[in-house]
Amino acid sequence: MLEVPIRSDWVVVTPDPLSVELAMEWATTPACGAVVTFSGVVRDHSEDRFGVTAITYESYEEVATERLAAVVGEARERYEGIERIAVWHRTGRLELSELSVLVVVSSAHRDVAFTAGRFVIDTLKVSVPIWKREHWESGDDWAESALPLRSNTHPRIN
Numbered sequence: 001m002l003e004v005p006i007r008s009d010w011v012v013v014t015p016d017p018l019s020v021e022l023a024m025e026w027a028t029t030p031a032c033g034a035v036v037t038f039s040g041v042v043r044d045h046s047e048d049r050f051g052v053t054a055i056t057y058e059s060y061e062e063v064a065t066e067r068l069a070a071v072v073g074e075a076r077e078r079y080e081g082i083e084r085i086a087v088w089h090r091t092g093r094l095e096l097s098e099l100s101v102l103v104v105v106s107s108a109h110r111d112v113a114f115t116a117g118r119f120v121i122d123t124l125k126v127s128v129p130i131w132k133r134e135h136w137e138s139g140d141d142w143a144e145s146a147l148p149l150r151s152n153t154h155p156r157i158n
Helices: 020-027 061-078 110-127
Strands: 009-014 034-041 052-059 082-090 092-095 099-107 130-136 139-142
Touching (some): 020 099, 052 061, 052 082, 061 082, 082 110
Antiparallel strands (some): 052 092, 052 130, 082 099
């Protein structure tokens, strides 16, 4: 069971099922005229792979949670008027159509909620260390969209 926060941000990385209803209820306050929800679900294909039957999400939970919080912080800096933001991501094996990620943003006006919600999901996808392994009938492998290794700034030693 998720512990409801007192603050205006609710960031979670969990193996537990996600509840759109709980997140929406939490994000809705008397100051809100808009509550925008994005729900990402497991689908049966990816970039060049068809017949996906499940996905296993893995993360270093502490770092993933910190990065999600940083994405939320950046959204708050960019988009004035956000009331509440919930960002939840599942880990573990998920079957087709199961909810894998949830972003809920509330604000007085819809333009802020829509724009901030889009920023959060797009930024999360490229900056939070959560990896997915796709499963299909004849095998499994890391998703093509897994973040590539990046070069660091350390000099080479011969």
